[in-house]
Amino acid sequence: MSIELFVVVMFLSAIGAGMLGSLVGLGGGILIVPILTIGFGVDIHLAIGASIISVIATSSGAAAAFVRDHMTNIRVAMLLELATSFGAVSGAIVAAWLNPKLLFFLFGGILLFSVFPMIKKLGEEIPKGVVNDEWADRLRLNSYYPDRKHGVVHYNVTRVPLGFVMMYVAGVVSGLLGIGSGALKVLAMDTAMRLPIKVSSATSNFMIGVTAAASSGIYFWRGDIVPEIAAPVALGVLAGATLGARLLVRFRSETIRRIFIVVLVIVAVQMFLKGLGVVA
């Protein structure tokens, strides 16, 4: 395949990935690395580099909308970005030294992990009986958001240190594998800190771009962000996510979600096989 043809086909694939991603509420970045490595045989380090910078593009659009709607808790986001950005930098530095096989393996694991929240819906809409812990009190992390059904919803924040550590891990995974690791971020805010699910997802979306930016610079100056890959991926995912957001209004179908789960599992198995060296 010529480079020119690759750029065109990759652009179209990225549109598909971005669209699917936004339809099911995942960043779409999670499909980019498998498409590049399994589909086109690209070096996984270069695939991760292209993916991480495209994550910035998609997360920024979504984040903008959520900030406007006052769903995002900016204080929680800023505090946790401290953890994710340090994590992302560590992940990006370590990734360069890791055996590609191990990266494939980890990626397969993360793919399977992202399937769980799609099968079993995470979190309570409004958690009850949450009391601010010492940190949440001191840092004034509790807040409120407007809700169409429940009016103004006030909420507290708990187990901040645990959430912080989980966020560091989310940052490492993001920097290591070139994904937004939104599923891990929501998990930390939801299960550890017990934020309302709407706030968790909005705040996670808001944080993804900063986390991705923290490691993108490292990949960029290392020469792992190749324009021939990164340009079609960034433009394609962005176009796909925008299209997906429009389509979402028309068909929020269970079918799409089920198809996506199957796709994720198949891709995860293939990544595992590549990690084991069964598939070249």
Place this chain on the structure above:
Amino acid sequence: MELWVSYTLRIGVSIAAAVILLGVVLYVIQGSSGAGHLQSMDDLKPGRDNTIDVSWTSIRDGLKDFQAIAIIQVGLLILLLTPVTRVALTLLLFLRDRDRIFAIITAVVLTILLLGFFGIV
């Protein structure tokens, strides 16, 4: 102020996308003879023998000659700068509210991002 944050994100991404698109169009026009253009898919595969050197000097020199690669790289840097600007704006927000702890937290995050952006880490 929160609206500003929202706008920065949108505007930054739009500008970045436009610059990258311009680079791609130039890339196609310059064809495979363009400076720094990869010649085959083998350059992207594991065990490739080429390494890509990226530096401010290489980007600046490339821009002087309207090289597609350099323009795409500038677009990617603008994309990278979008969250950085967002964090800088948030820092202003906390400084305005005289929120010392959060101003410090935000300043640390901003420092990490800037170190990455300038290629120091």
